[in-house]
Amino acid sequence: MWRIDELVDGPNAPHITPEALDRCEASLEDIFNGRLFDLLDAALSDTVSRFHVDKPFRDMVEGMHMDLWKFLYNNFDELYLYCYYVASTVGLMSVPDMGIAPESKATTESVYNAALAVGITIQLTNILRDVGEE
Template sequence: MTERARLVAAARDSIARGSKSFAMASRLFDRRTRERAWLLYAWCRACDDLADGQEHGHALAAVADPAARLAEIRAKTSAALDGRPTGDPAFDALGVVAAECAIPHHLAHDLIEGFALDAAGFSPRDEQALLRYCYHVAGAVGCMMAIVMGVPADDEAVLDRACDLGLAFQLANIARDLCEDDAGGRCYLPAEWLAEMDIPPGEAMRPMYRDRIAVLAGRLATRAAAFEGSARHGTPALRFRSAWAVLAAAGIYGDIAREVARRGSRAWDARVVTSKAAKLGWVAKAAAQARGRGRHWPVATPRPLAWVRPRSG
């Protein structure tokens, strides 16, 4: 087995353990794109796990040495981007995919800035601060994934749409994980939103405020839907199988935000998940959507969102 094949195998295992939704969607790519998507995912997952003391995205825990962990992420990432072996398969995977796809290094460093925000105890003051955070932890990944799919690194219009999908995913995550994040000492609801609902700092998930929090979770879901809708206008720039995978992932993840909103104050009684049957349904629907993507979501349509993605690291 070649070194690249070994890294791909490890990355395939990582996505299978870390995200059933993304694992299913990734199967729709052609082989080369699929392998590269796995390689990029493995690095993102490893960084996230290292920063948050998790195991493949599970069991968020406060870490005693966030600065040291952040320094390790920065050092290994820089080495990988420079083409130097790190001894860590996930970081070596980044080195391979970044070289093969000419991923701009600033995008990888933009993601790391998201981990730095969390290490510093970030909590957003307003919606713009929330969206900037979402860019760092997810929008930048959307941009890198688009480049893996063959989008030129200087095609800012399409990268904006790819970033929008990352933001949609992250907003859905935040809405779903409000209880888990609260238990880990984190709150990603803007302070202005909490004040508007008369919810004291640090008390967002107390039972007495659950109905009010449901209103804010619904707001997150509405924002997620807007970004998801914008992202779909980038799919005509992709090859069919890549568009199929993106549209399937958009539908699968979009269902998470929609279900959180539907459940209202009961959204956190049990973790919101998308069933296997629903995932397969989206795979089928996305195939039809991908065939008609140019007609349904013309790429020249003006982007309706006011938020602007950072153009450099």
């Protein structure tokens, strides 16, 4: 996940093109289909196959595409979708890997909903924090 995130948040972010993200998507599909390059790919492939979290990875890349071309949102629904793509997906990827404590009374659905909400909240906070700079 961090290799993907670094594309748009890392030091080379200003130079990332849609074609670079397309290559990233193709690499993800290779990993999801068992075509692995290194041990990190193997770990991701194992996690995705064990926990069925390929959709959040695909959605996160969609959010990165949005980072390249969309800077203004016409309404909260559009902004919410962006926040889902770039932040909530991380929580959704993490829940199955971290698990839910056996003694927890929370339902699986409520834990996923909380992960989704935390992602939205964190991204909105990041956006608000940057308002002064931008």
